[in-house]
Amino acid sequence: MTAGASWLPLSAGERSVAIEVLVHGPMSRTELARRLDLSPGSLTRLTKPLIESGLLIEVPEAGAPAEARQGRPSQPLDVVAESRSFLGFKITEDMVYGVVTTLRSDIVARHDRPLTTHDPDRVADLLAEMTAELTREHPRLAGIGIGVGGLVRDRSVVGESPFLNWREVPLAALVEERTGLPVIVENDVAALVEAETWFGAGRGFDRFVVLTIGAGIGYGLVLGGKRVPYAEEDRGFGRHWIIDANGPLTPEGERGSAVSLLTIPNIRYQVQAATGRDHTYEEILTLAAAGEPMPARVIDEAGRALGILVAQIANFVLPQKILLAGEGVGLIDVAGKVVDDTLRTHRHPLAAPVDLETKVSDFHDWARGAAVLAIQVLVLGAAEA
Numbered sequence: 001m002t003a004g005a006s007w008l009p010l011s012a013g014e015r016s017v018a019i020e021v022l023v024h025g026p027m028s029r030t031e032l033a034r035r036l037d038l039s040p041g042s043l044t045r046l047t048k049p050l051i052e053s054g055l056l057i058e059v060p061e062a063g064a065p066a067e068a069r070q071g072r073p074s075q076p077l078d079v080v081a082e083s084r085s086f087l088g089f090k091i092t093e094d095m096v097y098g099v100v101t102t103l104r105s106d107i108v109a110r111h112d113r114p115l116t117t118h119d120p121d122r123v124a125d126l127l128a129e130m131t132a133e134l135t136r137e138h139p140r141l142a143g144i145g146i147g148v149g150g151l152v153r154d155r156s157v158v159g160e161s162p163f164l165n166w167r168e169v170p171l172a173a174l175v176e177e178r179t180g181l182p183v184i185v186e187n188d189v190a191a192l193v194e195a196e197t198w199f200g201a202g203r204g205f206d207r208f209v210v211l212t213i214g215a216g217i218g219y220g221l222v223l224g225g226k227r228v229p230y231a232e233e234d235r236g237f238g239r240h241w242i243i244d245a246n247g248p249l250t251p252e253g254e255r256g257s258a259v260s261l262l263t264i265p266n267i268r269y270q271v272q273a274a275t276g277r278d279h280t281y282e283e284i285l286t287l288a289a290a291g292e293p294m295p296a297r298v299i300d301e302a303g304r305a306l307g308i309l310v311a312q313i314a315n316f317v318l319p320q321k322i323l324l325a326g327e328g329v330g331l332i333d334v335a336g337k338v339v340d341d342t343l344r345t346h347r348h349p350l351a352a353p354v355d356l357e358t359k360v361s362d363f364h365d366w367a368r369g370a371a372v373l374a375i376q377v378l379v380l381g382a383a384e385a
Contacts, residue, residue: 010381013046018055018079018380022104023198026059026078047077054083079103084142084379087134087181088371089127090188090363091115091148093163093215096123097363098130100138101371103379105199109134110364120169128178143378144181145370146171147188149216155184155377163215184373191369192325193220193227198372201323201357209319211310212326213262221317243305261305264328270298281328289334303335307342314347314354321355325365329358 010018016036021027024035033043050056058075081102090097092115100109111134113126127146135141148171150161156172158164172183186194193202193210202208202222212218221228240257247256250266260266264281272278274294279287288299310322324332332339343354359365 010050011046013042014050015380017043017046018050021056021077022079022380023203026076028076032077051077054080056080081106083140085138085140086142086371086374086378087131087144088191088367088369088374089130089144089146090366090370091123091146091164092363095363096126096130097367098134099364099367099371100134100141101368101375103375105195105368105372105375107364107368109138118164118166120166120171120174123164124171124174124178127175131175131179131181141181143374144175144179144183145191145372145374146175146183146185147191147366147370147373148185149188152185152187152190155186155373158185182374182378184370184377186370186373188366188369189218189220190227190229191373192218192366193222193369194376195365195369195372196323196325197222197225197227198376201321201359205320207317207319209313209317209322211313211322211324213306213324213328213331214264214326216263217258218326219313241309243308244301247301247305258305258309262302262309262328262331267298267302271295274298282330285330285334299331299335300338302331303338304342306331306335307339308346310339310354310356311343311346314343314351319355321357323357323359325359325361327362329360332358 017032020032020035029040029043029047033040036043038046047056051058056077057080059078060075081104084103085108086101086103088099088101094115096113096115098111099107101107111130113130115123115126117123131141131144148158148161149163150166151159153159156170158166158169158171160167172185175183189210189212192212196202196210197208202210205222206224208222210218210220242256243258243261244256248260248266248270249255250257250260250269254260267284268279268281271284271294279295284295285299287295313319313322347354
């Protein structure tokens with residue numbers, strides 16, 4: 001593929017073909033036509049420009065003899081995953097995590113920098129510096145995706161981010177001015193859900209849920225294979241989901257919510273309030289596993305809260321799979337039995353078992369999610385994704 005080749009604009013039909021091959025390929029033309037309900041002629045018409053532009057390529061069929069691999073129409077189609085690279089950034093309160101991915105979202109490089117200020121212009125400067133450093137090793141960058149914990153509008157403006165104390169920050173424009181690359185900004189949980197739906201645990205499912213626990217609680221719902229956006233995205237999901245009306249208070253005075261029981265800051269707060277000692281989350285899990293009374297009690301309560309939350313989601317959404325992710329998933333290692341027992345208690349005895357998958361993830365997974373948004377929107381034009 002030449003440096004000047006362009007994939008855009010894709011027609012609706014071309015986009016459907018490209019997405020199907022990207023997510024499920026390599027794929028034979030027969031299977032592709034069946035999946036998209038296309039005639040052979042229509043498929044040929046749609047794939048020809050995608051092959052000519054370098055987005056798709058014919059690949060040898062596994063096991064086929066060498067003499068049968070020369071330009072046969074029956075050869076499977078695949079994307080040229082390395083033809084373009086994408087940057088993904090995840091911004092936390094004190095760090096920026098960056099990754100470079102292929103077109104299929106495989107991470108090929110990581111680069112992190114401390115975040116010493118929340119001034120929007122300085123943050124944009126830092127992102128531009130990181131972009132310049134990564135561009136030296138990966139010069140074919142096609143675009144940037146940025147994940148932020150907060151409310152994002154039009155995939156460009158951070159309407160509100162409590163972690164960064166931002167309101168109405170035009171982050172996409174600030175970074176585009178400094179890098180010259182197109183930029184997509186999205187709520188970090190939404191970006192993670194998109195990545196898992198296209199390339200991860202949710203691939204191929206019609207009904208899929210992502211639940212994240214860590215500094216906060218995140219929730220994403222996929223129906224019909226597509227993420228369901230909602231106006232209240234990251235406006236405190238879990239803060240008003242009451243698990244136990246007599247449960248613990250947060251420092252802000254909320255009692256018994258999913259946030260007060262499950263998030264890392266509040267688990268640490270509960271242990272400190274009971275023991276007078278400040279422990280890291282990992283230390284609390286270790287102490288609980290060793291049978292230390294107060295940490296064990298707090299972690300058991302968190303396990304019950306998680307079991308109730310997962311059961312309620314399963315009861316109402318009926319998902320084919322629930323993915324539990326985030327920096328707090330170590331809870332399962334210590335309180336897994338409590339979670340399972342509580343989950344069964346809050347489900348009908350004859351209900352199908354919940355397919356609960358846990359993913360030990362770090363912030364590079366969230367950055368990868370942001371890169372997937374860039375792939376969806378900037379390359380494929382999947383604005384409705």
